[in-house]
Amino acid sequence: MTKKFKFKFNRRAFAYPYMIFMLLFIVTPLVIVLINAFLADDGSFTLKNFGEFFSNSGGGMTVLGNSLVIGLVTTLICLVIGYPVAYFLAKYHASNKILVLLFILPMWVNFLIRTLSTKAIFMALDVNLGMGTVLFGMVYNYLPYMILPLHTTLVSIDHSYIEAAEDLGADKFTVMTKTIFPLSLSGVASGITMTFIPAISTFAISEILSSSKIYLFGDAINMHFSKTTNSFGVGSVMSLVMLVLVVITNGIANLTSKDEEVKSVL
Amino acid sequence: MKNLVRIACLMLVFVMVCVVFVGCNQTEETDNLVIYNWADYIYDYEDDFKAYYRQMTGKNVEITYVTFDTNETMLTKITKGDSNVDVICPSEYAIQQLMEKDLLVPLNYANEAEFTKGINFVDGANYQHNYSKLDANVINKINDAFGAVTNKITGKTEAMLDYMVPYMYGTLGILYNRYAFIDAGIISVNEDGSYDATAMNQANWGVLFNDNGKGELLSDSLTNSILMKDSIRDSYAATVFYLLESGVLDELVVENTSSEYYGKPYSEIPAGVLINMVDENLIEACKVALSQQKQELFGYEVDFGKDDLLVGNAIVDLAWSGDALYAFEESWNDDLNDGEGDYELAYYVPHTTGNIWFDGWVVPKGYNPKNLDAIKLFINFMNNPYSSAANMYAIGYTSAVDPNAIMADQDALGYLAEGYAVYGYATDDDGNLLPVDKCDFANIEEFNDYFFYMVDPVDNSNWRYPFMFADEENSNFPRNINTLGVMRDFGDKNKDVVVMWNYVRSAAVSSWQLLLWTVVVVGVTIGVIALIRVIILKRRKNVIINK
Numbered sequence: 001m002t003k004k005f006k007f008k009f010n011r012r013a014f015a016y017p018y019m020i021f022m023l024l025f026i027v028t029p030l031v032i033v034l035i036n037a038f039l040a041d042d043g044s045f046t047l048k049n050f051g052e053f054f055s056n057s058g059g060g061m062t063v064l065g066n067s068l069v070i071g072l073v074t075t076l077i078c079l080v081i082g083y084p085v086a087y088f089l090a091k092y093h094a095s096n097k098i099l100v101l102l103f104i105l106p107m108w109v110n111f112l113i114r115t116l117s118t119k120a121i122f123m124a125l126d127v128n129l130g131m132g133t134v135l136f137g138m139v140y141n142y143l144p145y146m147i148l149p150l151h152t153t154l155v156s157i158d159h160s161y162i163e164a165a166e167d168l169g170a171d172k173f174t175v176m177t178k179t180i181f182p183l184s185l186s187g188v189a190s191g192i193t194m195t196f197i198p199a200i201s202t203f204a205i206s207e208i209l210s211s212s213k214i215y216l217f218g219d220a221i222n223m224h225f226s227k228t229t230n231s232f233g234v235g236s237v238m239s240l241v242m243l244v245l246v247v248i249t250n251g252i253a254n255l256t257s258k259d260e261e262v263k264s265v266l
Numbered sequence: 267m268k269n270l271v272r273i274a275c276l277m278l279v280f281v282m283v284c285v286v287f288v289g290c291n292q293t294e295e296t297d298n299l300v301i302y303n304w305a306d307y308i309y310d311y312e313d314d315f316k317a318y319y320r321q322m323t324g325k326n327v328e329i330t331y332v333t334f335d336t337n338e339t340m341l342t343k344i345t346k347g348d349s350n351v352d353v354i355c356p357s358e359y360a361i362q363q364l365m366e367k368d369l370l371v372p373l374n375y376a377n378e379a380e381f382t383k384g385i386n387f388v389d390g391a392n393y394q395h396n397y398s399k400l401d402a403n404v405i406n407k408i409n410d411a412f413g414a415v416t417n418k419i420t421g422k423t424e425a426m427l428d429y430m431v432p433y434m435y436g437t438l439g440i441l442y443n444r445y446a447f448i449d450a451g452i453i454s455v456n457e458d459g460s461y462d463a464t465a466m467n468q469a470n471w472g473v474l475f476n477d478n479g480k481g482e483l484l485s486d487s488l489t490n491s492i493l494m495k496d497s498i499r500d501s502y503a504a505t506v507f508y509l510l511e512s513g514v515l516d517e518l519v520v521e522n523t524s525s526e527y528y529g530k531p532y533s534e535i536p537a538g539v540l541i542n543m544v545d546e547n548l549i550e551a552c553k554v555a556l557s558q559q560k561q562e563l564f565g566y567e568v569d570f571g572k573d574d575l576l577v578g579n580a581i582v583d584l585a586w587s588g589d590a591l592y593a594f595e596e597s598w599n600d601d602l603n604d605g606e607g608d609y610e611l612a613y614y615v616p617h618t619t620g621n622i623w624f625d626g627w628v629v630p631k632g633y634n635p636k637n638l639d640a641i642k643l644f645i646n647f648m649n650n651p652y653s654s655a656a657n658m659y660a661i662g663y664t665s666a667v668d669p670n671a672i673m674a675d676q677d678a679l680g681y682l683a684e685g686y687a688v689y690g691y692a693t694d695d696d697g698n699l700l701p702v703d704k705c706d707f708a709n710i711e712e713f714n715d716y717f718f719y720m721v722d723p724v725d726n727s728n729w730r731y732p733f734m735f736a737d738e739e740n741s742n743f744p745r746n747i748n749t750l751g752v753m754r755d756f757g758d759k760n761k762d763v764v765v766m767w768n769y770v771r772s773a774a775v776s777s778w779q780l781l782l783w784t785v786v787v788v789g790v791t792i793g794v795i796a797l798i799r800v801i802i803l804k805r806r807k808n809v810i811i812n813k
Contacts, residue, residue, distance in 0.1 A: 058765035059772035069777040073784050123579050128490055129565065131776060173799065211565020211574070212496055215771040223771075227498065228764045229338045229345070229363075 030243070036236035049233035053241070060220065060238060067217035068245075070131075071200035074138040078146040078195045079188070081139070086150035086187075087180075090157075100151070107144050114141065115208045122209070129210050137209040138199055145194040153187025154180070189253040197246050217242065295325040299640035302340065302351040304625070305333040307434070309660035311653060318647050319640065327640050344369060344630055352633045352641050358624045359499070359755040361430050362412060366755075368419035370429045371629040373645070399649060401668045403733040403747070404432050408624055411538075411752035430626035431645050432666035434657070436587035437622050437732050437750065438500055439615035440473055441571075441594075444724065445602065446581040450485040453724055461724045470616035471508040474584055475555065476562040479511060489562050493574060493583040496566040498767045500621075503541045503753060504584055505552045505559075507619040510540065514551055521547060537619040538751030544759035549766050556770040566771070572596070575611060586623075587613065587729055588663030594729075595662075612722060613729045615750075622732060622750040624666070651675035659685045664730050669718050679710070688713045 040046040053060045089100055106114065115137055122133050157180065165179045203218030212219070217238065224235030297319075312329060319327045332351065334340040337360040343349045345367060356364065364370050405427065412426035447453045447466065452473070454462045468479040474492055478484040495501055509515050515532035522528060522545055527535050532548065564580040572593040574580045585593070590613035602608040627645045647653055654665035655678035665672070672678045683691035689705040707713040720728055728734045733747055756763055 058768035060768070062775075063768075063772040066772065066775045066777040069781045073780055076784065076788070123577070131780060135780075208570075211493070211563075211567065211570075212771075213560070213563060213565045214775055220768060220772070223768065227336055227338055227496075228760070229341045230761065231764060232342075 033236045033239050033243075036232050037240050039233055041230045041233070046233070049237045052234050053237045058234070060234070063215060063217050063220045064238075064241065066215075067200045070135065070138070070214075070216065071196050074135060074142060074199045075146075075192055075196045077135070077139050078143050079191065082143055082146035082150055082191065083188075086147045086154055089147070089151050090154035103144060103147055106140075111141055112204060112208075115205055119208050129213065131210070131214060133209045134206050134214050137205045138202065141205060142195045142199055145198070146191040149190040149194060150184065150187045153184045157183045185256050189256040193249050193253040197249055200245065201242055297323075297325050297327045297637060297640045298330070298634070299327055299353070299637050299644060300330045300332065300351045300634070301644065302332045302334065302343075302349070302354040304355060305335050307333075307355065307625075307661055307663075309653070309656040311647075311656070314653070314656075315644065315647050319643055322643055323639060344632075347632060350632055350634060351630060352637045353644060354628050354630060355433055355625055356628065358408065358412060358426070358430075358626070359753055361426060361626065361628055362415055362755045364628065364630070365415045365424065365426065365429055366418045368417050369631055371631055371633065372424075372428050373431060373629060399651065399668055399671045400432055400666050401733070404435055404624065404666045407622065407747075407750075407752060408432065411754065430628050431649060432624055432626040433648060434588070434661075434663040435622065435624040435666055436663050437615045437620055437729075438503060438584070438586060439590065439613055439620065439729075440471075441575060441583045441585035441590040441611060441613050442473070443575060443578070443581040443610055444612040445610055446487065446491075446578075450487040450581075452485055452488075463724050466614070467617065467725070470511050470618055471504055472511060473582055474504060475508055475512075475559045477508070477512060481512060488582065490564050491579075491581045492559075492563050493565060493567045493571050493580045494559070494563055495571070495584040496568045498763055499753060499756075500584060500586075501556070501767070502552060502763055503621045503751075505555050506541050506548065507537065507616065507621075509548075509551055509555060510537065510619060511616075512555075514555070515540075518547055518551060520545065536751075537749060541621065541751050542754045542756075544756050544763060546762070549759075549762055553766045553770060556767075557773050560770070560774050585613070586663075587615075587732075588661060591729060592662040612724055614722070614725050615727065615729075615732065617725070617727075617746075618749060620750045621753060623753065626666070651678040652681065654678065655681045658682070669731055669734075673714065673718060682717060683707075683710060683713055686713055686717065 037049055038045055038047070040048060052058070056062060085103070089103065092099065118137055118140065119129070119133075122129060127133060161179055161183065162175055165175045170178065200216075201218045203216055203222055206212070206214045206216045206219060221235055221238045221242070224231045224238065312331075315329070316327055319325065332349075334343070337357050340354065340356055341360055341363060344351075344354065344364065361370070408427055408430075409425065414423045415426055416423045444453070448455060452466050452469070454465075456462050465478065465484070466473065469477060469484050470479065472479050472484060473488075474494065476484050476488040476492060483489075494504075510533055513533075518532045520527045520530055520532060520535075520543075525543075525545075527539075532540060532543070535543065564574070567574060567583065571580075571583045571585065572589060575583055575593060576597055590611075594609055594611050594613060597609050597611040598607060599610050600607045602610060627648065629641055633641065648657075649667055651667055651672045652675060654667040655672050655675075657663075658665050659682055672682075680691055684693065686692075687700065687704075687706040688710055689702045689708050690699065690710070692700045692705055694700055702708055707716065718731065719734065720730060722729060732750060
């Protein structure tokens with residue numbers, strides 16, 4: 001017996017347009033990428049694309065390594081800068097909403113414009129474009145994505161936990177390391193995912209802030225699709241690798257916040 | 267629920283009315299045309315072409331204009347067969363690929379039965395396709411390089427010009443800041459005001475590699491101020507030319523036994539042939555040179571190159587002649603030349619070797635036969651002197667139409683003269699003639715000298731019309747058109763060059779250093795915090811014990 005699909009016009013129907021959109025513009029392209037990864041130039045099945053990428057003949061693995069390192073360092077810097085900021089924002093949240101606004105404000109400006117202006121500032125200061133400027137641009141652009149989830153978690157920590165810890169004789173450092181930080185781990189995890197994933201796949205920031213001298217994974221994928229013919233296969237393999245990285249990062253993030261129950265407001 | 271039904275009914279009626287209206291429009295005499303062209307590669311042609319089409323056929327034409335930004339994007343779209351376009355404007359090597367894959371329709375009307383169907387414009391008085399108004403030099407150069415292209419599907423060998431109508435052409439060269447070059451000592455000014463470009467002409471393509479032609483540094487001020495084009499083929503050509511001049515190729519011998527140059531050093535091969543050789547050891551040599559060059563670069567550019575030069579971020583760029591002319595005209599600076607004003611930028615194609623390229627209109631096999639008249643008339647229209655002049659004014663590249671035909675055509679010359687503010691042609695907003703002191707050129711001869719017969723003061727050559735020679739005999743470094751090679755498609759070797767380029771781009775990024783530093787900094791920080799913590803705890807313990 002097959003279950004007959006019957007269209008019922010209820011609240012769920014409002015979700016259908018977006019579901020169709022997702023199916024067309026997210027799932028279908030992913031499937032096409034997957035198929036392309038296994039196709040040779042003439043359209044036959046092959047595993048050569050994987051060989052070509054993993055053997056590093058075109059420097060694909062080098063680029064991946066560079067991107068991962070830059071992504072990691074960016075995330076680390078964002079975390080180191082972002083955590084105290086989020087902490088103090090959370091602490092003085094009630095009294096100063098303007099502070100929060102100031103941190104979100106840069107996000108209202110288009111990030112390409114922001115990056116181009118950053119380049120102009122560096123050029124005016126006679127700074128040589130390179131690794132340093134790219135890192136600066138990345139941290140500048142992705143810092144809000146680190147601060148916001150951290151801020152949300154830190155604000156929602158029940159203050160009585162901290163008071164309890166203090167009553168039991170913990171000093172400020174211990175309260176921080178043993179109470180506040182463990183309670184904010186889910187925020188740290190989502191902050192890391194929101195920073196790390198875009199940081200390893202970016203290509204506009206490196207292109208503008210190093211004049212394309214720093215060549216990242218996003219640049220390499222872009223090159224395989226738009227500047228050459230007959231290399232869709234390798235480009236697709238690289239996109240797949242990117243996807244696997246995204247899945248792994250998400251998996252790790254989910255592990256740390258597994259015990260958190262999702263409380264729906266509905 | 268009732269309301270919902272009502273709304274649905276209303277919408278249905280609305281949609282039906284729309285359909286009826288659209289249907290009515292289509293029954294009128296309207297033809298269609300789908301154009302697939304480079305972005306920013308045409309003037310505002312639409313109204314002019316529609317008027318021309320109505321005049322020729324009595325019908326209206328509806329144009330769909332689609333753009334691409336690299337030949338490769340276009341090739342992918344056409345070879346995958348998922349696009350319905352009628353007329354495309356690729357570069358010569360891309361046309362070669364399309365011909366080899368049997369994807370083009372011949373345009374040589376005399377031979378092709380299919381293309382003579384419909385209105386036969388060949389005999390029409392207003393029809394000039396194929397060659398009559400085109401620059402004979404362009405025709406010859408294309409025939410030299412692509413006179414025999416083998417169709418890999420049918421096995422036939424055909425001339426590219428049977429499939430392509432040339433549209434624009436240009437050279438690959440070096441766009442540089444003339445004043446920065448004088449400061450850097452690469453060019454110097456003689457007492458009589460003329461330029462001495464000996465150092466630049468010895469370095470030639472070495473300018474892009476900061477090499478003075480003898481393997482030494484050309485100038486300190488070039489370091490971190492060189493831009494390279496993020497284009498695989500162009501960068502490859504420039505590098506091969508550089509290798510040739512730097513002497514690397516004297517020691518490199520052709521190892522391919524099937525080559526007619528087997529056993530000879532690469533430096534003995536004519537430049538036009540050399541840029542089309544994509545041998546393994548040549549690619550390897552390019553890899554080395556390009557990796558070394560990276561230390562000297564400001565960066566690689568696609569779109570921002572012109573701006574970086576105009577702003578002063580970089581002083582040299584590998585550029586196409588059209589972009590260079592555009593940047594040149596933008597670079598007028600009133601403060602230069604003791605307050606008289608001067609163009610800050612200049613363009614230079616090394617006299618020993620260079621690359622010339624051509625773009626042209628082709629018709630893919632997937633064209634819509636219903637649009638045949640529109641296709642023919644469009645190609646025809648694009649090659650009349652007036653549109654050529656308008657195109658050149660709008661985009662900066664050189665039209666394949668004979669410059670003499672443009673100069674002889676009063677409408678075309680008038681269009682240019684008005685745009686460039688020539689006295690007697692230029693008008694203000696109200697349509698009155700501009701006074702002579704507000705014009706950039708006092709008369710049409712002066713303008714012709716600038717536009718058609720421009721002689722660059724530094725290197726005695728004509729950028730816009732490389733086929734015109736400026737005082738070839740009296741120059742120390744005469745330009746010979748045979749030094750300009752045409753690049754063919756790399757074919758199977760394309761992949762190797764792409765791999766090489768990717769390798770160069772990814773190399774020399776100091777991320778491991780970065781990782782090392784990060785680990786050190788993190789380690790030290792944690793260590794310091796732990797140490798302080800231990801000290802504090804110990805002290806506190808002592809306090810408790812003492813109590």
